[in-house]
Amino acid sequence: MNDADVLVVGGGPAGASTAFALATAGVKVVVVDRERFPRDKPCAEYLSPQASRVLHDMGVLAELESRGPSHLAGMIVRAPSGRQLRGDFAAQHGFRGFRDRGLAMRRRVLDDILLGAARRAGARVMEQTRVTDVLRDAGGRVRGVAVTNDAGARELTAPVLVGADGLRSIVGRRLGLIRAGRFPRRIALVSHWRGIADVGEYGEMHVERDGYVGVAPVDAGLVNVAIVIPASRAHAIGADRGEYVSAWLARRPHLARRFARAVRQSPVVATGPFNVRARRAWAPGALLVGDAADFFDPFTGEGIYAALRGGEMAAAAALATLAHASSDDALREYERTRRAEFRGKWRVERLVGAAVAFPALIERAAATLSRRKDLADLFIGVTGDFVPAREVLRPSYLLALLFPSLAAAGAERSHVPAHES
Secondary structure (H helix, E strand, O other): OOOOOEEEEOOOHHHHHHHHHHHHOOOOEEEEOOOOOOOOOOOOOEEOOOHHHHHHHOOOHHHHHHOOOEEEOEEEEEOOOOOEEEEEOOOOOOOOOOOOOEEEOOHHHHHHHHHHHHHHHOOEEEOOOEEEEEEEOOOOOEEEEEEEEOOEEEEEEOOEEEEOOOOOOHHHHHOOOEEEOOOOOEEEEEEEEEOOOOOOOEEEEEEEOOEEEEEEEOOOOOEEEEEEEEHHHHHHOOOOHHHHHHHHHHOOHHHHOOOOOOEEOOOOEEEOOOOEEEOOOEEOOEEEOHHHOEEOOHHHOOHHHHHHHHHHHHHHHHHHHHHOOOOOHHHHHHHHHHHHHHHHHHHHHHHHHHHHHOHHHHHHHHHHHOOOHHHHHHHHHHHOOOOOOHHHHOHHHHHHHHOHHHHHHHHHHHOOOHHHO
16 A cells, blocks of 8 residues: 655655645645755745745745745846846836745745645655655556655655655656756855845845855845855865855955945855756656756746746646556656746756856846846846746847847838838
């Protein structure tokens, strides 16, 4: 007899969203996580305006709001030269998110709220339980996982397994689905601070020639500071991550001034390398969701929304698989719908990753976007998950972004009366 209809490995946003949707549908769900909640998690801790739609549907938006998250009006991006662009979520481009602002909250608070919603819906949660292997039957179909905790080692079985276990997914790796991209390969150093000067209602991304840093207020009067550097420079960090972070900030005058009286409130936690993708997000009897299925780079801040939305899609695929025992048609369809949902955003992420890696590109883009707020608002709306990615992938947008003089000349010609042409 199986222990559950669906086993979910990982209790973060992707796993909680999946478990909530399944339990709400009456499915017997077991969630396994190696940590005990609440727990800290290195992350930019930003939720796009569209993430609030999923939070609302899970019945936790009001609870989250009561915990005092920061409300972000948009994003500011600073290029290495000092040129800045600002994009607002509430803008004149004709697109509206579920809310006009993004939210920012520590993961130890957010994840505990989300997992609590899954519990209340009926999911069973096994904390401090580590998955050691994925079990398969004689035909190669996944049938469960091997786990260990204080009670010892055992097997948990179910017709469907969901790997929501993050960047270093043991489910994805045991199934041979994970592959690491070659470029870019970056790591992040994340900590919380108090007393940073001039922190307002915008998230900030400061691009430097050797990486970038995100600065955003979260809850409890804290500010999330996430420095992202090439993985090839990890050797320079040394044993004292806090010292490395302080020195990195101090070498940049525009940041050193603002951090002069700031005090770090948490240890510096490292995560990465990023740019990990699954060659496909399913295997017979199993699927991957959230960071376990795809994580390129944290610059566009899509991770939590993608995890929450992905959980909804994963739950639908698991329900369909349960209804048609031993058929993988729903899992194949999950792969197709997942790619259709996120393909455009993935392309934007890769373009941004290239621009960040090559200062000349980010400078050229920043020069245009600092003058053209309409274009900046569209770009920030895409990162907010409510403006379709196609809006910034159009040739006309890219031409205006990188070659504004050519775009302007083309626009003038297109308005010349026929008898003058």
